[in-house]
Amino acid sequence: MRKIVCVLLGAGLLAAASIAMAGEATAPLSTAELKQAIGAKGAATVVFFQNPNGGPCKMQKQILDTLRQERKNNFNIAAVSTMKQEDQKAFYDYGIRSLPSLVLVDKSGKISRVFPPGIQNKETLVVALDSLK
Secondary structure, eight states, X not given: OHHHHXXXXXXXXXXXXXXXXXXXXXXXXXXXXXXXXXTGGGOOEEEEEEOTTSHHHHHHHHHHHHXXXXXXXXXXXXXXXXXXXXXXXXXXXXXXXXXXXXXXXXXXXXXXXXXOSSOXXXXXXXXXXXTTO
């Protein structure tokens, strides 16, 4: 029973931190790719935390690539990989513990939304991107 309470409390704290982070915090620019992508072309950025060899991450990448083509590249994608040593700090800066994970950053560099870990479908991403306009 004590273990369940600790797990639920921890999950609640992580959820609260994600909500608090969204909309208020400036997105950390922990990697060269994040520095280049966030705010580029005056567009929003989807920060994609991934293991490029993982099945769920490959599925999420396909969804993001399809959406990007359909939207004529009107948003940026910044990939942060578990396979790159230089990307490790970004996982800590954004509080990412599960993959795949997505963070939506508006064109001014503020974190707009932290999605729950797991694959986000195209419709969910469209609604989130449209909410930034």
